[in-house]
Amino acid sequence: MTAYIVRRVLYAIPILLGVNVIVFVLFFFVNSPDDMARAHLGHKRVTPEHIDRWKRERSLHLPYFYNPGWRRIGSLPASERLNTATFPTAGAGEYALVVEAPAARAAAQPRRLRLQSTPPGRLVLPDAFAPDGWLALPADTERRRFVFRVTPAAAPEAEPPTLQVTFQVETPAPAHRVLLEYKEPLPLLARFTQTIFFQRSLKMLVFQYGTSDDGKDIGAEIAKRIGPSLSITVPAFVLGLLLDVFFAMMVAFYRGTYVDYWAVFVCVILMSISALFYILGGQVLLGKYLRLVPISGFDYGIYSLKFVVLPVLVAIIAGLGGQVRFYRTIFLEEINKDYVRTARAKGLPESVVLFVHTLKNAMIPILTSVVVSLPFLFAGSLLLESFFAIPGMGSFMLDAIQRQDFAVVQAMVSLGSFLYVVGLLLTDISYTLVDPRVRLE
Amino acid sequence: MLEKESVPRWHKFLQGYYDTSGITSDVFDQAVQVTEAGVELTEALRAKHIRLLTAVSPTTYYYAFNMLDDVVGGYDERRRKLRQALSIALNTEEYIQIFLNGRGIPAQSPIPPGIFGYQEGPEGINPVVYEWDARLGRPRRKSLEVARRLLAEAGYPGGRDASGRPLVIFFDTTAAGPGSKPFLDWLRKQFAALGVQLQVRATDYNQFRNKVLQGNFQLIQWGWHADYPDPENFLFLLYGPNAKVRSQGENAANYDNPRFNALFRRMENMPNSPERLALIREMLAIAREDAPWIWGFHPVSFGLYHEWYHNAKPMLFGGNTLKYKRIDAALREKRRAEWNRPVTAPLWVALALFLLGTIPATLTIYRRQRGVPQP
Numbered sequence: 174m175t176a177y178i179v180r181r182v183l184y185a186i187p188i189l190l191g192v193n194v195i196v197f198v199l200f201f202f203v204n205s206p207d208d209m210a211r212a213h214l215g216h217k218r219v220t221p222e223h224i225d226r227w228k229r230e231r232s233l234h235l236p237y238f239y240n241p242g243w244r245r246i247g248s249l250p251a252s253e254r255l256n257t258a259t260f261p262t263a264g265a266g267e268y269a270l271v272v273e274a275p276a277a278r279a280a281a282q283p284r285r286l287r288l289q290s291t292p293p294g295r296l297v298l299p300d301a302f303a304p305d306g307w308l309a310l311p312a313d314t315e316r317r318r319f320v321f322r323v324t325p326a327a328a329p330e331a332e333p334p335t336l337q338v339t340f341q342v343e344t345p346a347p348a349h350r351v352l353l354e355y356k357e358p359l360p361l362l363a364r365f366t367q368t369i370f371f372q373r374s375l376k377m378l379v380f381q382y383g384t385s386d387d388g389k390d391i392g393a394e395i396a397k398r399i400g401p402s403l404s405i406t407v408p409a410f411v412l413g414l415l416l417d418v419f420f421a422m423m424v425a426f427y428r429g430t431y432v433d434y435w436a437v438f439v440c441v442i443l444m445s446i447s448a449l450f451y452i453l454g455g456q457v458l459l460g461k462y463l464r465l466v467p468i469s470g471f472d473y474g475i476y477s478l479k480f481v482v483l484p485v486l487v488a489i490i491a492g493l494g495g496q497v498r499f500y501r502t503i504f505l506e507e508i509n510k511d512y513v514r515t516a517r518a519k520g521l522p523e524s525v526v527l528f529v530h531t532l533k534n535a536m537i538p539i540l541t542s543v544v545v546s547l548p549f550l551f552a553g554s555l556l557l558e559s560f561f562a563i564p565g566m567g568s569f570m571l572d573a574i575q576r577q578d579f580a581v582v583q584a585m586v587s588l589g590s591f592l593y594v595v596g597l598l599l600t601d602i603s604y605t606l607v608d609p610r611v612r613l614e
Numbered sequence: 615m616l617e618k619e620s621v622p623r624w625h626k627f628l629q630g631y632y633d634t635s636g637i638t639s640d641v642f643d644q645a646v647q648v649t650e651a652g653v654e655l656t657e658a659l660r661a662k663h664i665r666l667l668t669a670v671s672p673t674t675y676y677y678a679f680n681m682l683d684d685v686v687g688g689y690d691e692r693r694r695k696l697r698q699a700l701s702i703a704l705n706t707e708e709y710i711q712i713f714l715n716g717r718g719i720p721a722q723s724p725i726p727p728g729i730f731g732y733q734e735g736p737e738g739i740n741p742v743v744y745e746w747d748a749r750l751g752r753p754r755r756k757s758l759e760v761a762r763r764l765l766a767e768a769g770y771p772g773g774r775d776a777s778g779r780p781l782v783i784f785f786d787t788t789a790a791g792p793g794s795k796p797f798l799d800w801l802r803k804q805f806a807a808l809g810v811q812l813q814v815r816a817t818d819y820n821q822f823r824n825k826v827l828q829g830n831f832q833l834i835q836w837g838w839h840a841d842y843p844d845p846e847n848f849l850f851l852l853y854g855p856n857a858k859v860r861s862q863g864e865n866a867a868n869y870d871n872p873r874f875n876a877l878f879r880r881m882e883n884m885p886n887s888p889e890r891l892a893l894i895r896e897m898l899a900i901a902r903e904d905a906p907w908i909w910g911f912h913p914v915s916f917g918l919y920h921e922w923y924h925n926a927k928p929m930l931f932g933g934n935t936l937k938y939k940r941i942d943a944a945l946r947e948k949r950r951a952e953w954n955r956p957v958t959a960p961l962w963v964a965l966a967l968f969l970l971g972t973i974p975a976t977l978t979i980y981r982r983q984r985g986v987p988q989p
Contacts, residue, residue, distance in 0.1 A: 348862070
């Protein structure tokens with residue numbers, strides 16, 4: 174059995190890794206980090222510098238999967254018609270000059286770029302550049318990158334060479350700029366860990382969720398919100414299970430009588446009605462007209478009792494119809510087996526036959542179908558939490574989706590996939606525990 | 615905000631657990647009745663001594679034509695008449711009645727009431743779209759006949775161009791869910807009255823923004839809420855150098871009229887005075903004639919306040935009103951207790967019925983134990 178568990182856990186690792194990669198691709202390829210920045214910073218008066226800073230704060234300026242080492246060391250916006258700036262270099266090596274222009278129409282103007290070094294002659298420029306360092310850019314370029322080299326000095330020098338960049342435009346627009354990048358030689362490990370995938374996605378496998386897009390620590394927030402979620406899902410689960418089993422047994426006991434027929438009829442009706450109706454109906458009936466419980470809200474500690482009654486009641490009733498019908502079928506199947514006839518022949522009262530022997534055997538399928546939902550008790554119920562204003566995990570996820578907080582949504586999806594894998598593992602283990610005939614190899 | 619759904623929020627406001635509330639469309643009839651005298655609260659709310667306060671928001675919602683487009687943009691006579699015809703056909707009054715429960719004022723210009731430059735009465739109406747009804751003392755929208763005539767003069771008699779094909783105009787929007795279907799159907803109907811086909815292109819917000827940034831649209835709907843109470847904050851939305859395509863400014867229509875621009879530069883920083891008003895009126899006359907926008911409406915905000923919530927007025931600029939508010943906490947507690955007494959009678963009845971119901975069940979068990987076991 175231990176070998177089985179160990180093997181299942183080892184299987185889970187590539188599954189979680191695969192989910193991680195797929196979620197990463199879905200999140201970051203559909204919405205590039207630039208789109209995320211704009212979604213957050215709004216659209217009025219946002220400069221490329223704002224977007225860069227936003228991305229840098231969240232490690233979103235890094236490459237996706239592999240970091241060859243390019244690092245920005247300077248930027249020159251086109252705020253005048255002739256813009257010049259001097260940048261220090263980090264010595265010999267590979268550098269790049271990136272010209273960025275916003276929407277296509279703005280770039281449709283003649284521009285010239287010039288690159289020089291002090292001391293002169295230390296640059297190896299690409300062919301597009303003229304010998305005097307000038308380059309005329311085609312009018313419709315939106316983004317262009319030129320890689321060049323700074324040659325090492327013949328003799329050791331006091332300080333590294335500096336670069337003069339000159340950018341000449343027709344219509345100054347600060348959003349139109351030139352960036353200088355340096356290729357830093359990174360160690361092999363850093364080339365994979367200094368990436369968005371490692372910083373923002375892989376870390377979630379070890380429950381390090383980082384910070385949300387508005388600066389809060391996601392791990393701390395989750396820890397705060399698990400309590401309220403559990404205070405609703407655990408009572409609903411336990412009480413719900415007890416009541417469903419009890420009602421199903423009662424109905425199985427009275428099988429064939431008018432109780433049975435009416436019960437099935439009522440169960441189908443309960444199943445057909447949407448959960449939203451129970452929520453709104455419960456709020457209006459018990460909260461507004463009978464004024465027995467608050468309509469919505471939450472408080473911590475002992476005061477949570479009055480707020481939890483209605484959501485738990487609604488959760489139980491919403492699940493009652495389907496579960497009682499299902500469990501009743503299981504019970505009826507058990508009742509028609511041989512050992513029940515033997516027990517009756519032995520002279521046992523009907524109640525003992527039902528509540529002791531049949532129950533134990535019927536619990537096998539019931540338990541295994543119920544154990545898989547255990548981990549999701551932590552995830553909370555989106556619908557209940559949003560209508561009853563419970564500050565739990567469900568409302569956390571809902572808020573994050575509405576505010577387009579990608580970090581939180583990614584964290585919750587990662588957590589959800591982990592819970593799912595745990596749930597399946599628990600189901601298999603519980604099979605062995607309740608049914609001695611089943612042996613896991 | 616913790617209370618995410620409007621239904622619990624509304625019920626809790628009526629119970630006294632929230633001090634103020636807005637009014638959503640689905641509870642509008644419960645809260646407000648519209649009579650000849652205007653709007654007033656329903657009996658149920660008046661019995662709780664709730665107050666209703668309304669205010670016109672310094673906001674304008676408008677439809678912008680892309681002045682760089684070949685079909686709807688441009689400053690020549692024909693295309694100007696096309697835009698004017700469409701402006702008349704889009705019945706903003708009907709929109710306000712159907713979709714806003716009457717909580718809005720049709721806009722005569724970009725400037726909303728309360729901002730210098732807004733004028734009531736016959737001098738303030740948009741003469742391209744409205745006539746002044748002296749008998750009722752308010753503007754009256756010109757008839758569809760006028761719109762059809764303008765459309766014919768624009769070269770689209772009956773909504774069809776020279777080769778007989780219907781004129782198609784694209785409306786770009788982010789409104790894609792089932793909730794916006796009534797609005798889009800209504801919009802199509804407005805244009806269909808002239809024989810013009812409106813094609814709705816719904817996309818997500820990122821793509822919509824890109825389209826507007828690149829000038830890749832014909833008609834969009836947008837709005838502007840005042841940042842400060844000055845007409846410059848609304849008229850700059852039509853200033854040429856602020857064109858969105860050129861400089862990513864706020865002029866989404868890319869409207870660029872040199873006469874308007876010159877007047878804007880003059881009136882920009884002037885203090886409020888009769889001279890400034892004259893400049894603004896000249897600018898509005900130019901803009902109304904060019905019709906780069908269908909002027910839309912100014913929303914009216916409705917607020918409900920409980921009796922213990924003093925010094926409350928709808929504050930449309932800035933949110934720093936907390937220091938003025940006064941709450942009579944004792945009165946609030948008293949009313950909450952009064953309005954929320956639990957009714958336990960039905961619980962006892964239900965319990966009694968349940969206990970009674972178990973009697974036949976126990977009898978059946980007893981009888982079964984005595985008799986033959988059931989199969």
